[in-house]
């Protein structure tokens with residue numbers, strides 16, 4: 001007989017941003033979940049705050065799958081239409097970068113999409129089921145604009161098309177996700193500038209006529225132009241998940257206006273509210289302050305992995321950084337600091353060591369000192385309570401304590417309980433939290449090896465300074481033969497492993 005899926009016996013509660021409450025989760029179709037998460041705008045290297053958002057939704061995806069749901073996870077790539085300042089004016093972020101670097105926009109898109117995939121893979125994120133792009137869905141975006149115009153919720157002005165927020169609010173509720181009210185928004189905004197084609201400042205672009213210098217443009221019934229940033233998510237979520245689907249996620253900063261506009265577009269086009277559960281992941285701070293390029297209070301994923309940052313004393317394995325992030329609940333602000341990461345690292349290796357110990361534990365007739373079944377229930381209770389990973393991790397450390405006391409002959413475990421605890425630990429640590437078992441020894445060796453290469457780099461620099469090119473070339477060539485490539489740059493010599 002087939003075992004019933006776990007979701008039949010587990011009651012999952014999700015904090016729904018639209019109601020401001022934890023709600024019992026019930027999918028539209030039993031056993032199946034449609035989940036959409038707003039992806040990155042690929043015009044620069046992915047930053048740490050984005051990584052945290054995607055790691056949070058990776059945890060959610062993993063747990064839903066663990067419960068036995070069939071999940072279709074759609075996460076888009078924004079490769080056109082996202083203007084500077086997230087508003088309807090200014091340059092397209094991808095185009096601007098292309099102009100500055102004298103590259104094709106699609107070269108920019110390719111470069112930063114690869115970076116994004118590479119960094120998320122290092123964090124052991126599972127790729128989504130579908131990863132559609134805005135430029136791949138221009139036709140669908142034009143079609144939905146026509147529908148919204150036909151339904152009376154959008155108007156054309158000088159080749160651009162705008163969503164009529166005031167009109168929409170007469171029959172629907174604009175602001176229900178972010179808790180805003182249109183009258184207050186109107187009272188708090190300045191008059192439109194004379195050049196604006198909008199009827200009201202709250203209106204947002206569905207289609208923008210391209211200025212002559214704008215490179216990324218497509219023909220449409222209204223003008224040669226490009227879609228508004230909010231539209232792609234409505235189009236791609238309805239295309240792949242249906243007009244109504246279960247979960248929509250993203251960073252907290254996207255709640256308004258982006259997600260509010262998505263609700264309005266969905267309701268205006270399809271006549272139904274698109275999403276049942278809205279989920280928002282919170283932001284990151286660094287050393288207690290907001291991360292910001294302009295103040296230099298910034299840390300990139302690459303700097304964490306290499307340790308090359310004045311904010312860090314050392315490098316951290318990606319899985320340690322992931323573990324650190326999961327020690328905070330996804331809705332709490334998380335503060336990054338060297339000390340907090342180092343504390344997390346100690347805990348991480350303690351957890352991994354105990355998983356190793358678990359394999360060779362002495363088995364007894366009975367279990368004493370721990371209620372295994374109760375502990376398993378508590379692990380599920382933590383995750384069922386809006387994916388509370390910090391509580392889950394605390395529970396895992398209860399098991400670590402028990403494992404250590406068995407090792408010290410202060411407790412005993414039966415064969416059945418041993419199997420159960422091993423299975424549960426593996427499922428939660430590797431399948432659900434998505435951690436990777438790297439032990440301290442191997443990371444210690446890699447620390448020492450990179451120290452050794454640094455020493456050779458230094459000796460080579462000294463040889464070169466003494467015009468001893470035979471020695472300096474020998475160091476370079478022998479390292480290369482071992483698969484270590486030296487790269488001379490303005491800021492000294494670095495190395496990569498081939």
Ligand SMILES: [Zn+2]
Nearest residue numbers: 038039233258
């Ligand atoms: Zn979006």
